[in-house]
Amino acid sequence: MKILNVDQIRALDQATIQHEPIAPLNLMERAAQGFVEWFAARYPNTSPIKIFCGLGNNGGDGMAIARLLLERHYTLDIYVVRYAPRESDDFMHNHRRLKLITEQVSYIELSTDIPAIRHNEIVIDAILGSGLSRPAEGIIRSTIEAINRAPATVISVDIASGLFADKPNRPDDVIIEPDHTVTFQLPKLAFVLPRNGRYVGEWHLVNIQLNKRYIDLAPTPYYYTTPHEARLLLHKRDRFSHKGTYGHALLLVGSYGKIGAAVLASRACLRSGVGLLTVQVPRCGYSVLQTAVPEAMCRPDGHQYVLTGQSEVESPAPAEYSTVGIGPGIGKAPETLAMLRELLPTLKKPIVLDADALNLLAEHRELLDILPHNSILTPHPKEFERLTQPWADDYEKLNSLQAFAKRYRVVVILKGAFTAVATPDGEVHFNSTGNPGLSTGGTGDVLTGVLTALLAQGYDSVEAAVLGVFAHGLAGDRAADQRGPIGMVASDVIDALRWD
Numbered sequence: 001m002k003i004l005n006v007d008q009i010r011a012l013d014q015a016t017i018q019h020e021p022i023a024p025l026n027l028m029e030r031a032a033q034g035f036v037e038w039f040a041a042r043y044p045n046t047s048p049i050k051i052f053c054g055l056g057n058n059g060g061d062g063m064a065i066a067r068l069l070l071e072r073h074y075t076l077d078i079y080v081v082r083y084a085p086r087e088s089d090d091f092m093h094n095h096r097r098l099k100l101i102t103e104q105v106s107y108i109e110l111s112t113d114i115p116a117i118r119h120n121e122i123v124i125d126a127i128l129g130s131g132l133s134r135p136a137e138g139i140i141r142s143t144i145e146a147i148n149r150a151p152a153t154v155i156s157v158d159i160a161s162g163l164f165a166d167k168p169n170r171p172d173d174v175i176i177e178p179d180h181t182v183t184f185q186l187p188k189l190a191f192v193l194p195r196n197g198r199y200v201g202e203w204h205l206v207n208i209q210l211n212k213r214y215i216d217l218a219p220t221p222y223y224y225t226t227p228h229e230a231r232l233l234l235h236k237r238d239r240f241s242h243k244g245t246y247g248h249a250l251l252l253v254g255s256y257g258k259i260g261a262a263v264l265a266s267r268a269c270l271r272s273g274v275g276l277l278t279v280q281v282p283r284c285g286y287s288v289l290q291t292a293v294p295e296a297m298c299r300p301d302g303h304q305y306v307l308t309g310q311s312e313v314e315s316p317a318p319a320e321y322s323t324v325g326i327g328p329g330i331g332k333a334p335e336t337l338a339m340l341r342e343l344l345p346t347l348k349k350p351i352v353l354d355a356d357a358l359n360l361l362a363e364h365r366e367l368l369d370i371l372p373h374n375s376i377l378t379p380h381p382k383e384f385e386r387l388t389q390p391w392a393d394d395y396e397k398l399n400s401l402q403a404f405a406k407r408y409r410v411v412v413i414l415k416g417a418f419t420a421v422a423t424p425d426g427e428v429h430f431n432s433t434g435n436p437g438l439s440t441g442g443t444g445d446v447l448t449g450v451l452t453a454l455l456a457q458g459y460d461s462v463e464a465a466v467l468g469v470f471a472h473g474l475a476g477d478r479a480a481d482q483r484g485p486i487g488m489v490a491s492d493v494i495d496a497l498r499w500d
């Protein structure tokens with residue numbers, strides 16, 4: 001699913017109006033109906049509602065929502081924040097229609113007009129939408145502050161009032177902090193960026209049948225992976241396949257004290273459909289691995305505690321495997337750095353790099369230039385910062401993510417909520433699965449195993465990254481369902497992996 005910017009959303013609105021065709025007012029009515037259906041399903045008979053409307057089309061939506069809620073017999077207090085003399089045409093029209101069925105519309109011009117909001121109330125925020133052109137000031141600011149102070153449940157229409165949809169806010173901007181945002185048809189870039197978490201809450205899409213052709217043709221680097229899109233990426237298994245069909249992966253993982261990372265990555269790799277798996281661990285990890293992961297072959301490293309790349313047993317060179325996954329638990333010993341230096345120039349196919357492999361790249365940047373093209377790097381934000389530089393805001397971070405993936409011709413998976421997969425072509429695919437239960441040691445090692453298995457099976461790097469991140473997050477969601485987000489651990493995520 002595409003993520004469009006504000007100008008494109010406006011043009012999409014116009015395209016829908018022209019080509020469907022539909023009157024602007026009816027499109028607004030459709031949006032309001034979509035919101036009200038969502039609302040009624042969630043809050044079938046609820047405590048008092050207070051709705052705050054601005055004077056633009058977001059406020060127009062609010063007026064129409066108020067009318068539809070009254071028709072459904074909800075108890076409603078309606079407020080218009082009169083911050084300017086100007087009102088949009090569709091606001092005016094819906095204001096008039098509302099006044100035909102109720103006299104109970106109050107106007108907020110001064111702080112003293114702002115009502116007290118009680119804890120059992122629901123607040124609907126329709127003050128400012130995607131037309132925000134500057135930070136909220138004056139009476140809008142005071143109203144937003146009052147809503148944020150109130151102990152009520154807050155639901156924003158389209159986007160929290162005061163939040164820019166596709167560019168950074170200033171740190172001292174005043175923005176609604178909703179529990180839910182109900183937006184129209186497509187997500188906004190602001191929704192998937194970490195620093196906006198409290199200005200978005202849980203967000204929900206309401207389909208209002210905007211022009212499909214415009215959406216299909218609209219150029220954007222930003223995408224949001226839906227379950228349907230992820231499922232389309234999945235390769236089917238061949239009835240006449242054998243284990244050779246699904247590749248032979250090599251994992252270079254673990255060091256003394258971190259053999260658990262090796263076990264997690266190996267088990268996840270096997271649970272993700274790889275044909276054969278060989279794992280190279282330092283000698284201290286040999287018995288552990290052979291016991292904990294009997295399905296994997298093990299080539300013990302020549303070194304007792306860290307990886308050096310020298311194998312104790314006769315075995316093929318890493319380049320002969322379908323792919324290599326390297327990083328979880330490896331540490332940054334000089335011998336391991338030397339291994340990386342020797343290994344990288346020999347590899348021609350994309351590989352997976354994680355954890356201390358990335359930290360070694362950050363400290364020895366010349367290695368970045370010899371990465372096999374289309375390799376997958378899986379930094380968490382701290383690791384990515386080491387690879388690049390600190391950023392002032394999420395938009396700067398996103399730019400630097402896109403630039404990095406392009407420059408080194410790699411796929412970069414920046415992990416976190418709404419994990420961002422940046423491609424060498426400059427696209428970014430935000431993931432839709434996962435939950436805070438994944439914030440626990442070892443889940444990143446699991447992801448490395450998953451991705452290594454997909455590359456070994458012949459998935460192209462971008463598809464492997466998008467699908468792997470999606471399946472990993474979905475497994476995290478299943479694990480959270482079963483164990484709860486607090487009690488779940490990385491092994492639960494492995495157990496919950498499913499590929500159907």
Ligand SMILES: NC(=O)C1=CN([C@@H]2O[C@H](COP(=O)(O)OP(=O)(O)OC[C@H]3O[C@@H](n4cnc5c(N)ncnc54)[C@H](OP(=O)(O)O)[C@@H]3O)[C@@H](O)[C@H]2O)[C@@H](O)CC1
Binds near residue numbers: 057086129140184
């Ligand atoms: N396709 C869709 O998604 C659909 C969208 N729809 C709805 O339309 C909404 C967008 O409507 P919109 O363009 O009228 O914007 P909205 O934010 O209501 O008001 C802008 C006005 O406020 C003003 N203004 C801006 N910032 C300000 C500030 N800080 N302080 C004071 N004033 C400020 C600005 O003034 P100006 O910048 O011109 O000075 C302008 O007059 C969208 O969010 C959704 O709810 C649906 O109805 C149909 C389908």
Ligand SMILES: Nc1ncnc2c1ncn2[C@@H]1O[C@H](COP(=O)(O)OP(=O)(O)O)[C@@H](O)[C@H]1O
Binds near residue numbers: 417445
């Ligand atoms: N709040 C969250 N929401 C969704 N996914 C999360 C969240 N926190 C962590 N994750 C996921 O968990 C994994 C953590 O990886 P990482 O930080 O490398 O852990 P480790 O190094 O302990 O294995 C990533 O895939 C990340 O996207």
Ligand SMILES: [K+]
Binds near residue numbers: 157
């Ligand atoms: K709003």
